Each structure stands twice: as C-alpha cells, then as structure tokens.
Amino acid sequence: MDSESKHTCILGGVQYDWAMITTATYDLFLEACRLEGCPICRVEHDADLRYLDRLFYGLVNDYNTRVRVRASLGFCGEHARMAMDEIQGKALGLTIIYDDLLRVALEHINNNGNLRKNEKKCPACENRDEMNGRVLSELSKYITDAPILAAFRTSQGLCFGHLRQALEHLRSAEKRKAILTIQCDIMQELRGELAEFIRKNDYRFAGEGFGAEKDSWKRAVRMGKQW
Numbered sequence: 001m002d003s004e005s006k007h008t009c010i011l012g013g014v015q016y017d018w019a020m021i022t023t024a025t026y027d028l029f030l031e032a033c034r035l036e037g038c039p040i041c042r043v044e045h046d047a048d049l050r051y052l053d054r055l056f057y058g059l060v061n062d063y064n065t066r067v068r069v070r071a072s073l074g075f076c077g078e079h080a081r082m083a084m085d086e087i088q089g090k091a092l093g094l095t096i097i098y099d100d101l102l103r104v105a106l107e108h109i110n111n112n113g114n115l116r117k118n119e120k121k122c123p124a125c126e127n128r129d130e131m132n133g134r135v136l137s138e139l140s141k142y143i144t145d146a147p148i149l150a151a152f153r154t155s156q157g158l159c160f161g162h163l164r165q166a167l168e169h170l171r172s173a174e175k176r177k178a179i180l181t182i183q184c185d186i187m188q189e190l191r192g193e194l195a196e197f198i199r200k201n202d203y204r205f206a207g208e209g210f211g212a213e214k215d216s217w218k219r220a221v222r223m224g225k226q227w
Ligand SMILES: [Zn+2]
Pocket: 038, 039, 040, 041, 042, 158, 159, 160, 161, 162, 225
C-alpha cells in the first residue's frame, strides 16, 4: 500500500481522505440524531441519495460506472424506486443507463437464449454497506463520548435491525450497556405514547384531540424495521 492509499479510500468512484470521512461520519450521526427515525437509517438513506445524485449528475456517461451498473443489471428495487421518487433531474440519467442495460440484455438473449445473471449487487447497496460499516465503526469507538450519548438520547432510537447490528459490533459490556440504557428509555417513552394513542381512540376520550402521540404508531413501525 503506498503512502497516499493509506490515507484515502474510493467510495462510489470518488476518492476521499480517510480522516475527513471519519470526522464526517461522526458528525453525520450527531446530525441524524436530531431528525426523524433511526439515526443509522437516516445516515444510510442520505448516503444513498448523495450516491445516486452524484451518479446521475456526473457519472452516467462514465465508462467505469457504466460497466459497474451493467454488472448488477441496474439497481435493486429499493434504490430504483429511490432514484425515481427522490432524485431530481434523474429522468435522462435513468434513460441512458436503462437503455444501455436493455441493449446489453437483448444482445445476451439473442446470443444465449436467456437473461444473464447479475455478477454484483446493486451499486447503491454496496455504497450503503460501506457507510453502514463506517457508522458502526465510529459508534463502537465513540458511543460513550458525552456528545454522542447526549445526541442519541434526543433521537427516536435505533431500529431493531440497526440495534442488533450495533450490539454485535460493540465489544465491551460498558458500551453495550450505554446504548441499551438509552434505547430502552426511548422505547419505554414510545410505549407510553402508544398507550395514549390507544386511549384516545376510545370514543369516550375522542374529544381530547391528539397531541405528540398522534404519529407514535408510525415511529413504532419504523423502529420495528428488521434487516
Ligand atoms: Zn435503522
């Protein structure tokens, strides 16, 4: 490994400085704790959007990107939907990418009488896996730091899938306890809101109107997300 590659990594075809990534991932987690949903889901979703955005704005005609997208026969269902629904100005990019995929698929069918298998997973999934690894690694290093604990306490808690991953990743009992203490408090508070939502659905209390608990069932469904 040369001295430059020790300090850099390639993500989605772009070279980043490792120190910058590590700091950025820590900050992304802190920021995600202030927003709706599981903070790791949020960091990964934002990484998905950045990846797809960069791909559609600058890399659609890039040879390596084209080869990479062919290897996976395009995107998985989730990232194809995300590209269609959440990325601005993607129509032309998707048209170019999928026209190329259809051309290659037709060639293969004409030569072999079947559709070839994908050789790689969806590139956006691969990018998400990289981000997942970095977030878990940052958490395992810093979960007992005061800013991380304070931010996590204000969050809506981890989804079940990411909680399981985080617990598997955290080696020390102290770190597992730190995350579980906060997560269990958040889950207990959510259960309180669910009970209130159920109570107000009783016709005898319907006149009270809903408060913060009105979307508690959505938060509970999101928290129950598995992988
Ligand atoms: Zn999650």
